[in-house]
Amino acid sequence: MQSLNTFRAAAMAATMLVGIAANTADAATVTYKLVVNDNGTGAVTPNAFAVYASDSLGDNFGLASFGVDLSGTSTVSNQSPRQNYTDGESVITAGFTLLRSSNTNNSDPAGSQDTITPQNAVIVYGFGQTSGNLSTLTPSGFSNTAPATRVSYTGAPLLLATGTYADASLLGFTPSSVTTFANVFNTSNGTTTVAASVATQVVTNVVVPEPTTLGLLAAGSVGLLARRRKTA
Numbered sequence: 001m002q003s004l005n006t007f008r009a010a011a012m013a014a015t016m017l018v019g020i021a022a023n024t025a026d027a028a029t030v031t032y033k034l035v036v037n038d039n040g041t042g043a044v045t046p047n048a049f050a051v052y053a054s055d056s057l058g059d060n061f062g063l064a065s066f067g068v069d070l071s072g073t074s075t076v077s078n079q080s081p082r083q084n085y086t087d088g089e090s091v092i093t094a095g096f097t098l099l100r101s102s103n104t105n106n107s108d109p110a111g112s113q114d115t116i117t118p119q120n121a122v123i124v125y126g127f128g129q130t131s132g133n134l135s136t137l138t139p140s141g142f143s144n145t146a147p148a149t150r151v152s153y154t155g156a157p158l159l160l161a162t163g164t165y166a167d168a169s170l171l172g173f174t175p176s177s178v179t180t181f182a183n184v185f186n187t188s189n190g191t192t193t194v195a196a197s198v199a200t201q202v203v204t205n206v207v208v209p210e211p212t213t214l215g216l217l218a219a220g221s222v223g224l225l226a227r228r229r230k231t232a
Contacts, residue, residue: 028060028181028196030128031070034159036171039206040079040162044205045158047164049073049171051109052157053127053182061183063127065112066096066160069177072170077103077164080111081127081153083134085142092142094122094134095149103142109161114189131155173200180189188207 030050033052051070055063072078082095096111114121122137133152135144144151150159165171173180180200183193 027056028194029056029199030054030066030196030205031199032133032160032173032180032182033201033203034070034171034173035203036165036168037206037207040159044207045060046207047166049163049165050079050159051161053128053160054156055184057129059120060186060194060196061125061188062129062160062185063182064115064185065099065110065181065183067108067110067179067181068160069108069174069179070163071172071174072165072167073106074164074166076101076106076109076161078107078109078111078163079150079159081109081124081134081150081158083137083148083151084145085122085138086145089140090120091145092120092122092139094124094137097121110179112183115193118183118191123185123191125185126155127153128158129155145167168204172202183224 029052030132033054035050035052036045037044037048038050039048051068053066055064066080078096078101080096080100082093082097082100084097085092085094093114096113098114098116099113100111101107101109115123119201122134122139124130124132124134124137131152131154134148135151138144153159180198182198184195184196186192186194
């Protein structure tokens with residue numbers, strides 16, 4: 001994990017760069033859900049986790065930037081949508097490309113749309129609210145190029161990150177962390193963003209033993225019972 005000071009610096013940088021207003025968007029709430037034993041597809045997977053975001057409807061126009069401070073992770077992979085486009089000379093970005101967390105060093109997931117140089121970006125409204133596909137937003141004369149992540153994305157919940165853990169009792173959101181935040185667009189045609197209220201949820205998928213494991217357990221139980229009867 002990066003140090004808390006590093007995350008605070010990143011959060012402050014995001015605040016200054018993206019031009020976040022000091023007040024919170026009226027009634028706008030972004031809910032981060034940590035699903036334990038989920039590989040990001042909804043499949044129950046031991047020692048894996050996924051982080052999702054859902055943005056409230058009717059009071060804002062989608063997620064502009066995010067940060068999630070996690071504890072107890074072994075690896076973290078940023079899965080938030082992004083796409084680059086090129087015409088052979090210049091590059092235009094879409095999705096969470098600015099201040100994007102690395103997939104190395106077990107970095108907490110974070111990222112922002114590029115509202116600093118919007119002339120070089122396709123601003124995407126509705127993240128965390130509606131599904132979409134970044135390949136359909138390719139500017140005229142441009143083609144899709146790397147890097148690209150989750151180009152086709154769901155609405156709510158929106159997958160932000162996946163990873164692994166060793167001890168479920170240590171996995172969770174870091175309490176009262178300044179680097180767990182969310183900023184949303186307050187218009188459908190501009191780059192102005194405001195801070196949203198943040199809620200967190202932790203859900204644990206129950207891992208069901210495989211049939212082979214159940215068979216071995218049953219066989220062991222029968223053997224133990226037989227020994228007890230013989231002893232008696």
